[in-house]
Amino acid sequence: MPKRKYTLGQPHLLRRRGKTKLWTGWLDGREVSLGTADRAEAQRRLDDLAARHRHQGLAAERGGTEEGAPTPPRPLLTELALRFAEYCQPPRHTKKTADSYARRILHFVEWAEGQKVRRADEVTFKLMSTYTRTRTEAGAGAATVNRDVTAVRRMFAFAEREGLIAEDPFGARVFRNLKLREPRPKPNAVTLSPEQVDLFLDTADKVSPPAYAALFRLSAGSAIRIDEARHLDAADVDQARGVLTITPKRNWTTKGYRYREIPISKRSAAAVKAFVACRKGLATDDKTVWKEIQRVRKAASLPKFSMHDLRRAWASAVHAKGASLKQVSVWLGHADVQTTERYIRVYLTSTSGHQFLPR
Structure with a gap:
């Protein structure tokens, strides 16, 4: 051109x-x-x-x-939704985050049009209050509703930055009241113990294809997200230092642009190499990996868990070994320590806590 x-x-x-x-x-x-x-x-x-x-x-x-x-510009909500969905595409956000924003925005736009609201300047606090009440009455939890509202809030902030609307309505102080109170995580929430994780990995070595067994072992040994595992290269492992580096790749970035170095064992480093070498043609979408995990855990007679629970188990184990909460947060790639606090769990074999009582 x-x-x-x-x-x-x-x-x-x-x-x-x-x-x-x-x-x-x-x-x-x-x-x-x-x-x-x-x-x-x-x-x-x-x-x-x-x-x-x-x-x-x-x-x-x-x-x-x-x-x-x-x-002042008065665009349609559908126009804002399309522009915002395009803006969120990788590498600005991960594909999973971009899809989540798009799904939540689409749900809001369809609901708003059902209320005869089609333009951005027609979105008011009263409308958003009705939306949160409708979502709650439909059975959505406080955390889900807050994420829905956050997606809408970010869409309007983007629209104001780009000059698509004259003023972001969410800038008003009254909109702060939209956030619902989320329940605190239970202090006795359980996670997989190291013995249970080892049993799962040993069973996977016997009954799963080698690529899946390597995927589970590297995830359990480094706490990386499944989307990060899909983009690993052999060069990301420094076996001499025992470090796995999560770095940006072409047309992809990790969540929140947080690149980091994670300490791993020699066995986990070997699992990364094995997974990279044999993952060609392997289906690593969330649904397929979920099915394989359930097949293996049933063979090992373990309770139901997901790929992300291996990440929580790793965080809980290294924290129990003495790593500070802040350091665990950095290794996990969290934006703040409060998120990490929800990951730290107690093991099924842990005590009830009575021996810690002062009197």
Whole structure:
């Protein structure tokens, strides 16, 4: 695509910024994000924004608002949802996070349209209060409802940054009351003990294909997420130092852009190498891995658990061995220690706690 001639004051591509080299453009006296690293696509988006601004200017000249001020943008909720879903795609967020945001936003837009609300400027605190009450009455827990509202909140924050709406309604103080009180995790919540994890891994070595057995062992020995395991390379393991490095890959980044080094054993390092060597053609989607875990744990006569429970078991084990909560949080790649606190559990074989009573 040939470069366009630069004209002073006219919309034009400006620069590529950030780790992902996304294009920005100059429009109406300010820099705007175009959300893509492709130059042709960036130019198309800039042209669309410029056309929309020209249309708003014409509407103002025909008597839109007082003193000739441009009419504030009033986009449809569906338009905001599509733009936000595109913005959230990897590598900005993991595919799982992007899909979660898209699903929650779609649910909200469909519900809002059922309430005869189709435009962004029609979203009010009363509407959002009705939405949270409807979700609660439908059986959704407080944590689920809070995540739904967070997705909507972030969509409107994105829309304001991009100039798609005049003002983010969630900036008002009254919207703070939308957050529901979430129940605290039970202090006696149990997790798999080290002996149970070893039994599961030994059983997997006998009954599972080698690639799945290696996947389970590396996950139990490093507490990495399954999405991170899918993008591992042999070079990510430093066997001399006993460290597994989680780093960005092409068109992928870890959750929250938090890259880290995790201490692992020699056996876990070997499992990483084995998994990378034989994972070609292996189905590693969440549903398939879940089915394989259930097949193995039934053979080992273990209670029901998921892949993420191996991550909780690792965190609980290293914390019980003396690692600080902050250090465990760094190894897990959590944004704050409060999240890690919910991961630390007690073992099924742990005491009731009576011997710790002072009197």
